[in-house]
Amino acid sequence: QKEVEQDPGPLSVPEGAIVSLNCTYSNSAFQYFMWYRQYSRKGPELLMYTYSSGNKEDGRFTAQVDKSSKYISLFIRDSQPSDSATYLCAMKPGNAGNMLTFGGGTRLMVKP
């Protein structure tokens, strides 16, 4: 079993929809949680960075962390075709330096 599980999709939604992306994890030592967006043939781009449990909002994006359930989510409001990409969750313990553990990614398609 992988440390971080993520539904690979693809997830197809109409433009303007609210998108929910999720990851579950097994390592209770994880304290820092990130969401990256990766377009085809590009490197991952950081979208959200959160520490411990709680919510964080940035524009159309909201990240939620529930450490008691070992479950994190990314919500995208008013989704746009330009949001079509693969979304990767990543996480690390407090003492892991830069060693991120990634999920496998969810491919999102937003149709006009």
Add this chain to the structure above:
Amino acid sequence: ETGVTQSPTHLIKTRGQQVTLRCSSQSGHNTVSWYQQALGQGPQFIFQYYREEENGRGNFPPRFSGLQFPNYSSELNVNALELDDSALYLCASSLVGRGTDTQYFGPGTRLTVL
């Protein structure tokens, strides 16, 4: 402020050969990490360099090695290439020790081993 750059973009090698991939960190960053991303998978941490020393390693064999130079550029070397080494190799740089350690990724080098 310049971003993270990697070279070459694509590379084709045959099994048993050796390869060197290069990364130029974002200006001002002192730490570089390398990741391997197989097709359809998330990136897997290979190792991290800070002040020219390896200070963290994932589950990769010793034939994966690296260097970090005083100007914070970096190399990833892979010896005795295997077919399973075919992947996108990502470099990420960050500034550790200044209250933030956000990693910024380069576009990657796509390695194909035949």
